[in-house]
Amino acid sequence: MERPANISNATISRMPGYLRYLRDAKLVGREYLSSSTIAKDMAISAVLVRKDLALVSSVPGKPRYGFEVGGLIRDIEKFLGYDNLSAAVVVGAGGLGKAFLGYEGFQNYGLNIIAAFDQQVREETVRGKPVYPMERLSSFIEEQNIKLGIITVPKAAAQKVCDQLIEAGVRGIWNFANTQLSVPRTIVVKNVDLAASLALLSGELANLLQQSK
Amino acid sequence: MERPANISNATISRMPGYLRYLRDAKLVGREYLSSSTIAKDMAISAVLVRKDLALVSSVPGKPRYGFEVGGLIRDIEKFLGYDNLSAAVVVGAGGLGKAFLGYEGFQNYGLNIIAAFDQQVREETVRGKPVYPMERLSSFIEEQNIKLGIITVPKAAAQKVCDQLIEAGVRGIWNFANTQLSVPRTIVVKNVDLAASLALLSGELANLLQQSK
DNA sequence: TAGATTGTTAATCGATTAACAATC
DNA sequence: TAGATTGTTAATCGATTAACAATC
Numbered sequence: 283m284e285r286p287a288n289i290s291n292a293t294i295s296r297m298p299g300y301l302r303y304l305r306d307a308k309l310v311g312r313e314y315l316s317s318s319t320i321a322k323d324m325a326i327s328a329v330l331v332r333k334d335l336a337l338v339s340s341v342p343g344k345p346r347y348g349f350e351v352g353g354l355i356r357d358i359e360k361f362l363g364y365d366n367l368s369a370a371v372v373v374g375a376g377g378l379g380k381a382f383l384g385y386e387g388f389q390n391y392g393l394n395i396i397a398a399f400d401q402q403v404r405e406e407t408v409r410g411k412p413v414y415p416m417e418r419l420s421s422f423i424e425e426q427n428i429k430l431g432i433i434t435v436p437k438a439a440a441q442k443v444c445d446q447l448i449e450a451g452v453r454g455i456w457n458f459a460n461t462q463l464s465v466p467r468t469i470v471v472k473n474v475d476l477a478a479s480l481a482l483l484s485g486e487l488a489n490l491l492q493q494s495k
Numbered sequence: 496m497e498r499p500a501n502i503s504n505a506t507i508s509r510m511p512g513y514l515r516y517l518r519d520a521k522l523v524g525r526e527y528l529s530s531s532t533i534a535k536d537m538a539i540s541a542v543l544v545r546k547d548l549a550l551v552s553s554v555p556g557k558p559r560y561g562f563e564v565g566g567l568i569r570d571i572e573k574f575l576g577y578d579n580l581s582a583a584v585v586v587g588a589g590g591l592g593k594a595f596l597g598y599e600g601f602q603n604y605g606l607n608i609i610a611a612f613d614q615q616v617r618e619e620t621v622r623g624k625p626v627y628p629m630e631r632l633s634s635f636i637e638e639q640n641i642k643l644g645i646i647t648v649p650k651a652a653a654q655k656v657c658d659q660l661i662e663a664g665v666r667g668i669w670n671f672a673n674t675q676l677s678v679p680r681t682i683v684v685k686n687v688d689l690a691a692s693l694a695l696l697s698g699e700l701a702n703l704l705q706q707s708k
Numbered sequence: 709t710a711g712a713t714t715g716t717t718a719a720t721c722g723a724t725t726a727a728c729a730a731t732c
Numbered sequence: 733t734a735g736a737t738t739g740t741t742a743a744t745c746g747a748t749t750a751a752c753a754a755t756c
Contacts (some may be wrong), residue, residue, distance in 0.1 A: 292747060294698050298690035302673060316713065324675065329749060332714065345713045345756045363697055377594030384590045387673070391690045392697060429704065430696075454700035456693065460515060460600065462537060470703055472696035476687065477511035477604045480669065481575055483643075483685035484605060485507050487667035488576055490683055491642060505723060529737065542725060545738065558732045558737045 293334050301358045308351050316348035364392035373443045374435035375400035375413045384409040423450035430454045437461045506547050514571045521564050529561035577605035582641055586656045587648035588613035588626045597622040636663035643667045650674045
């Protein structure tokens with residue numbers, strides 16, 4: 283894999299945004315786009331766009347034209363590893379877990395959730411995808427060689443689930459339970475902290491409502 | 496409101512994390528905590544903890560003791576505005592929308608989702624909370640004086656829903672549709688970009704799996 | 709050619725960390 | 733008192749932006 287190791291997290295985080303934008307642009311027939319056009323539409327700076335794209339693009343942008351949309355899409359997909367979908371399981375078939383299991387959109391972002399697990403199986407399938415009891419978790423992960431687990435169980439159960447996933451062979455964990463997980467250093471965890479996002483929103487909203495009084 | 500305007504987004508984003516940690520600590524009977532203990536448990540630096548807490552705490556930490564847990568909890572709750580819950584509506588009663596409507600956990604983070612709206616009402620209520628048809632959106636928002644809207648509709652419908660929310664009086668939008676919304680400058684939008692989080696996770700995971708080969 | 713646009717080097721900005729004096 | 737811990741000032745680090753030469 284020729285993914286350069288020196289690409290910043292900030293840049294990586296923006297990549298799915300570029301991809302989404304470029305896919306939309308391609309759909310309406312755009313073939314070339316300048317960094318300034320992309321920047322304006324995405325509300326970021328043009329220099330940043332050029333720097334980001336230079337890091338992942340296999341062909342440089344052309345002066346006078348800009349970047350070739352199709353090529354860029356392929357390069358970003360490759361960079362993000364979307365050319366081969368990661369199979370994943372979700373543990374916790376509550377509201378969020380079921381929403382994830384039923385959401386096809388993840389396929390556009392390189393993720394293929396193939397099953398859910400829960401202590402109590404209330405529905406055998408969600409939109410055609412199976413929900414299994416926890417007892418089957420380990421063997422399923424081993425058989426299917428799953429490397430990515432998504433945790434959507436309540437906080438109190440999260441650490442235990444996390445340990446089980448790792449024990450069974452999962453190496454990356456996407457954690458939606460609102461708690462700090464402790465894992466060996468060889469495991470990657472990414473916490474999704476909706477509360478942090480909400481805090482920023484509420485804060486700005488409070489300032490705004492304050493002003494308008 | 497005496498919220499200091501000069502607190503960075505980075506600090507604000509960490510506040511819900513501190514709050515969660517401190518609430519847990521209080522539950523197990525901790526009365527004082529040093530910045531180094533908090534830092535170790537939360538996997539951030541102790542100086543950062545002291546700086547962050549100094550910005551929101553009404554009483555300074557005590558040398559030799561640390562910070563008083565109960566007081567800190569109250570200060571952060573106040574800072575984040577959790578002392579008065581924001582009423583919100585969610586538009587889009589698909590998987591994610593229903594998950595949000597049914598999730599009581601938001602109450603712990605200052606948010607009270609009181610109703611959902613959708614074009615097609617398949618269930619009249621979710622965990623006791625009402626789902627209404629889109630036709631009722633405007634009047635409901637006006638009557639209940641709702642200032643915060645959550646968008647969980649598909650991408651294609653997001654901008655229209657956004658416009659309707661703003662038209663009816665919403666001032667802050669939490670957007671889960673994965674598209675860039677265009678809004679007047681007087682409106683606050685916070686996009687939740689799961690794809691960005693996933694990109695970081697997959698990237699690190701790929702590096703990891705690569706190494707272990 | 710002229711002009712739009714890229715890619716790169718240097719400057720700026722913001723956030724985190726290091727060092728250390730102040731305090732209970 | 734001695735020592736742990738805070739709060740603050742200065743240094744570092746990383747990311748973004750500004751400036752501008754290179755290019756088609």
